[in-house]
Amino acid sequence: NAGVTQTPKFQVLKTGQSMTLQCAQDMNHEYMSWYRQDPGMGLRLIHYSVGAGITDQGEVPNGYNVSRSTTEDFPLRLLSAAPSQTSVYFCASSYRVGNNSPLHFGNGTRLTVT
Amino acid sequence: AQTVTQSQPEMSVQEAETVTLSCTYDTSENNYYLFWYKQPPSRQMILVIRQEAYKQQNATENRFSVNFQKAAKSFSLKISDSQLGDTAMYFCAFMKLNSGNTPLVFGKGTRLSVIA
Numbered sequence: 001n002a003g004v005t006q007t008p009k010f011q012v013l014k015t016g017q018s019m020t021l022q023c024a025q026d027m028n029h030e031y032m033s034w035y036r037q038d039p040g041m042g043l044r045l046i047h048y049s050v051g052a053g054i055t056d057q058g059e060v061p062n063g064y065n066v067s068r069s070t071t072e073d074f075p076l077r078l079l080s081a082a083p084s085q086t087s088v089y090f091c092a093s094s095y096r097v098g099n100n101s102p103l104h105f106g107n108g109t110r111l112t113v114t
Numbered sequence: 115a116q117t118v119t120q121s122q123p124e125m126s127v128q129e130a131e132t133v134t135l136s137c138t139y140d141t142s143e144n145n146y147y148l149f150w151y152k153q154p155p156s157r158q159m160i161l162v163i164r165q166e167a168y169k170q171q172n173a174t175e176n177r178f179s180v181n182f183q184k185a186a187k188s189f190s191l192k193i194s195d196s197q198l199g200d201t202a203m204y205f206c207a208f209m210k211l212n213s214g215n216t217p218l219v220f221g222k223g224t225r226l227s228v229i230a
Contacts, residue, residue: 042222105159
């Protein structure tokens with residue numbers, strides 16, 4: 001099993017550009033989520049999904065879109081990048097949310113918006 | 115809404131010594147889970163230990179143990195015999211039990227440095 005795979009590892013964007021961060025898991029996990037990590041802020045939830053076709057907003061959803069067309073994939077789209085979106089992004093999945101299934105994290109994507 | 119507070123932004127400990135990282139949380143729930151995650155410089159997030167709130171016994175995993183005080187809403191992590199490889203950011207996290215859609219809520223983290 002590859003676990004949770006995030007691509008790319010690093011990305012530099014110019015303000016206004018759009019891009020998609022990819023996340024895939026091969027563990028048949030129902031739950032997938034995106035967090036952003038900023039210094040002194042910990043991990044903040046952007047969007048999450050409890051199954052294919054179901055998505056919901058987290059704490060900081062503005063400027064981001066997600067979709068969950070398959071169980072395996074949960075891409076995060078930045079529609080028009082802003083410098084405030086400079087951050088490290090983590091995708092995480094678990095078998096199910098609401099029990100003690102631990103979150104499995106990808107290795108993160110460091111995004112810089114200039 | 116649940117909140118998780120880690121009051122120590124940075125800590126340091128001598129190699130082989132013991133260190134305790136603090137975590138408090140605020141919730142009106144009675145059933146929930148608590149977690150500690152470690153993030154070394156590699157940026158990878160690694161689950162260290164977890165505790166079910168309905169269990170009175172404190173969880174332990176080798177050199178890592180917790181002091182879970184449900185009434186005080188406190189969930190501290192003790193690292194015994196600290197090793198250089200324990201140098202990392204540590205995040206405390208909370209999750210409601212059987213709540214369907216409620217994700218994990220993280221604290222802001224404590225940066226731990228183990229000094230040789």
